[in-house]
Amino acid sequence: DAKTTQPTSMDCAEGRAANLPCNHSTISGNEYVYWYRQIHSQGPQYIIHGLKNNETNEMASLIITEDRKSSTLILPHATLRDTAVYYCIVRVERNTPLVFGKGTRLSVIA
Amino acid sequence: DAGVIQSPRHEVTEMGQEVTLRCKPISGHNSLFWYRQTMMRGLELLIYFNNNVPIDDSGMPEDRFSAKMPNASFSTLKIQPSEPRDSAVYFCASSFETGGYGYTFGSGTRLTVV
Numbered sequence: 001d002a003k004t005t006q007p008t009s010m011d012c013a014e015g016r017a018a019n020l021p022c023n024h025s026t027i028s029g030n031e032y033v034y035w036y037r038q039i040h041s042q043g044p045q046y047i048i049h050g051l052k053n054n055e056t057n058e059m060a061s062l063i064i065t066e067d068r069k070s071s072t073l074i075l076p077h078a079t080l081r082d083t084a085v086y087y088c089i090v091r092v093e094r095n096t097p098l099v100f101g102k103g104t105r106l107s108v109i110a
Numbered sequence: 111d112a113g114v115i116q117s118p119r120h121e122v123t124e125m126g127q128e129v130t131l132r133c134k135p136i137s138g139h140n141s142l143f144w145y146r147q148t149m150m151r152g153l154e155l156l157i158y159f160n161n162n163v164p165i166d167d168s169g170m171p172e173d174r175f176s177a178k179m180p181n182a183s184f185s186t187l188k189i190q191p192s193e194p195r196d197s198a199v200y201f202c203a204s205s206f207e208t209g210g211y212g213y214t215f216g217s218g219t220r221l222t223v224v
Contacts, residue, residue: 036213038153041218042215042217042218043114043201043203043215043216043217043218044153044201044203044213044215045215046212046213046214097141097143097155097158097166098143098155098213099155100145100152100153101152102152
């Protein structure tokens with residue numbers, strides 16, 4: 001599975017959009033980009049995933065660059081409850097299990 | 111559905127004792143995963159099962175660790191004998207298949223070995 005690079009930490013003002021970047025320059029054609037988050041003391045929670053096209057659901061939007069070497073997770077209106085560690089994971093969808101890196105610690109500030 | 115259920119939530123034990131962690135996956139899910147989380151090493155995959163069969167246990171740190179899945183609704187992770195360095199939060203997760211979409215994690219078991 002391709003390696004991902006994420007900033008260690010980020011801050012975001014409450015009510016503003018949180019844009020979390022992820023670099024995956026070695027991604028291959030059949031690998032998906034997944035995002036999970038882990039709120040303090042809880043298990044990780046699935047957010048969204050995509051292959052090539054941008055994706056949106058009730059939680060977030062995922063923007064993948066045309067060359068697929070990087071992506072951005074967007075939380076459109078961050079709340080204090082979005083404070084968590086966000087993990088970007090690249091892997092083939094059906095084959096191997098999720099392997100978590102260190103993620104980005106997002107702090108939403110009132 | 112109550113989600114993935116893990117027990118106990120907290121476990122404090124003395125070094126050398128046997129520890130058994132339990133997990134009930136979501137009904138209908140056919141893959142089950144055990145992870146361990148520490149500050150130093152983050153979230154590590156220990157072992158996973160597909161249709162109750164262990165597929166990859168390369169993440170199990172030592173022979174002191176063992177995992178079983180006797181049926182589709184129950185799995186255990188056992189540490190015998192336990193050591194202080196085993197102190198961590200242990201998570202169980204389940205999904206419909208090995209793919210990343212749809213992993214549901216339990217609340218974890220916080221293990222402290224003194």
